[in-house]
Amino acid sequence: MPNVLFAEPEEQTLDTSVLGVPIRVRAIPVSYHWDLGDGNTITTEKPGEPYPSEQVSSTYSYEGWYDITLTTTFRGEFSVDGGPWQQIDGTIEVASEPRALFSKSLESRLVNPNVPVDEEEDPWIPPRSEETEGPQDPDARHRTI
Numbered sequence: 001m002p003n004v005l006f007a008e009p010e011e012q013t014l015d016t017s018v019l020g021v022p023i024r025v026r027a028i029p030v031s032y033h034w035d036l037g038d039g040n041t042i043t044t045e046k047p048g049e050p051y052p053s054e055q056v057s058s059t060y061s062y063e064g065w066y067d068i069t070l071t072t073t074f075r076g077e078f079s080v081d082g083g084p085w086q087q088i089d090g091t092i093e094v095a096s097e098p099r100a101l102f103s104k105s106l107e108s109r110l111v112n113p114n115v116p117v118d119e120e121e122d123p124w125i126p127p128r129s130e131e132t133e134g135p136q137d138p139d140a141r142h143r144t145i
Contacts, residue, residue, distance in 0.1 A: 002057040035071070
């Protein structure tokens with residue numbers, strides 16, 4: 001099953017002043033680097049979209065817990081006293097806090113549709129421990145989308 005990845009990109013604007021002159025600085029997201037925690041990575045200029053889109057997606061080869069980290073690259077611009085926006089040389093990268101995800105191997109089975117599943121009792125996701133950590137993918141690769 002695909003793991004759909006997406007960010008909610010927003011320009012960041014800072015208003016300040018230098019020697020009493022108003023300055024606006026804005027950071028604009030330009031690329032996204034996903035570290036999937038199993039050795040696989042994805043770099044894209046697209047922020048992705050929520051499910052059911054699979055614009056930016058991946059799958060895990062093994063069951064287990066993984067930490068996904070997003071590093072967003074921003075370019076900058078500034079405006080002096082309401083003047084035109086001017087490009088700032090270079091970029092800056094900002095890494096997100098890791099998000100834990102459990103990759104589960106599922107099997108089809110017949111169930112009684114008249115009996116509801118009690119998700120509190122059903123051990124769908126095991127507690128995180130050394131035994132439930134997902135292994136690295138020996139065929140890991142970097143993809144550019």
